[in-house]
Amino acid sequence: MKLSEPQALNRVAAYCSRTERSEFSVRKKLLAWEFPEDAVNRIIDRLKKEKFLDNARFARSFINDKIRFNKWGRTKIVFELKKLNIPESVYNPILEEVAGDEFEKQLMHILAIKEKSVKSKNDYDKKTKLIRFALGRGFSMDLTIKCVNKLLGGDYEEHFS
Structure with missing residues (x-):
């Protein structure tokens, strides 16, 4: 069953509302559903506009969870954030708040x-x-x-x- 763009938007919005997601993971999911790049960009822009998707919010949640529950250090957290294509300008200020x-x-x-x-x-x-x-x-x-x-x-x- 091939999803239409509005159906995909609704599914991905529900996916994002369950827990914080990175733009990278949402993009990966949409591409796995075989949507063209322009449709993926439109859906992601709409999710950002409607506050379902925010890399800064995701990074803050990710960092807090990895420190509190996984007991990770700064190096491992940065490595994982880079794997998720989160820009350094987004996660560095958050890590500085927590640092030390x-x-x-x-x-x-x-x-x-x-x-x-x-x-x-x-x-x-x-x-x-x-x-x-x-x-x-x-x-x-x-x-x-x-x-x-x-x-x-x-x-x-x-x-x-």
Whole structure:
């Protein structure tokens, strides 16, 4: 069954009203329904005009969810936003609002939990495993080393020299 343009607009509006969506994901869905590019652009423009679609609102929701529920760091969040074609000018101000203390508190919390389950031969091995874990979650090396040192004591940087 081939959808008409008004039917597609209604379906996509319902899709956008359930949760925040990026323009990229809506465009992808419409192209998967085999709509021509000009029809896709008309539908997206209408959704933006009627406030169903807003990349800034999506980015704010995405960032808050990934920090709060997934416990992701800045690097991983930025990577995922770039995959969704969200412009840097949209997400940078939002990340700046959240930056600093929020990421550090989050990282300290997940490191404290992870530290209890890490099995290691010595302190150096434990610190290395915790750092690898934090980097995998998307936290910066500087913040990771600072938090691991705060949690376990000592000075990790001396091992890199």
